[in-house]
Amino acid sequence: MSAAQIVVVEDEPAIRRGVVDALRASGYTVKEAADGGAGYDCSVQPGVCLVLLDLLLPVRDGLEVLEGIRKVRPTLPVIILTARGSEDDRVRGLKMGADDYVVKPFSARELLARVEAVLRRAADRPSDMARARFGRAVIDFQRREIRWSESERAELSDTETGILTFLIENRSRSVSREEILTRLWGIDPSGLETRTIDMHVARLRAKLRDPNGKSSAEAIVTVRAHGYMAGPDLKLDDSLRVQTAARRK
Ligand code: CA
Numbered sequence: 096m097s098a099a100q101i102v103v104v105e106d107e108p109a110i111r112r113g114v115v116d117a118l119r120a121s122g123y124t125v126k127e128a129a130d131g132g133a134g135y136d137c138s139v140q141p142g143v144c145l146v147l148l149d150l151l152l153p154v155r156d157g158l159e160v161l162e163g164i165r166k167v168r169p170t171l172p173v174i175i176l177t178a179r180g181s182e183d184d185r186v187r188g189l190k191m192g193a194d195d196y197v198v199k200p201f202s203a204r205e206l207l208a209r210v211e212a213v214l215r216r217a218a219d220r221p222s223d224m225a226r227a228r229f230g231r232a233v234i235d236f237q238r239r240e241i242r243w244s245e246s247e248r249a250e251l252s253d254t255e256t257g258i259l260t261f262l263i264e265n266r267s268r269s270v271s272r273e274e275i276l277t278r279l280w281g282i283d284p285s286g287l288e289t290r291t292i293d294m295h296v297a298r299l300r301a302k303l304r305d306p307n308g309k310s311s312a313e314a315i316v317t318v319r320a321h322g323y324m325a326g327p328d329l330k331l332d333d334s335l336r337v338q339t340a341a342r343r344k
Pocket of ligand 1: 105
């Protein structure tokens, strides 16, 4: 197990203790914070690879902390710890770029599965696929950004990079939300909300919209009653793929 440093932001002492103990027992290095102010300060330190973030927190609200983290570390994985029934907050969290969420009360086993899946995804950078193109935009998977011009760039989160990679790899067919969940989260999708995927796709689409409005082409097409498909204008940059493959030999 790697010594990945995880920050746990949770004001309920019993829950925080349980989460921290479960993570430490699995070999992770953990820092803990009991309010949003301290949580934000811990989360933006170097060496942090994942944040587990409660939403109802003293000092600074969890969503406010998430917003702050996204400004400084746009791709840092964040898992929201949420109470059952607070769907609005969960949806808002996903819209703001959280990578996943766990509903309280959760078991240590479930939490660790989510943590491992998110960390694996973060480490699983596309290696073969260096770049893709979408109209005049370059999608740079290594730098995880979309460049429309030198001054017009958008950063991609790990989750967004994963979804885009999966769609491009399978661009001859449509992929279901369940397939994306299984591939990216590495767990049985039954019982999971496929809306998670819709939120990430909505963010991706917004980032892939032509900032000058010169093109209205869709990078990701919705396939009714099934899922999503890479649009015809979303293309893998084959010249770069060949170069990368050649270098490895
Ligand atoms: Ca709380």
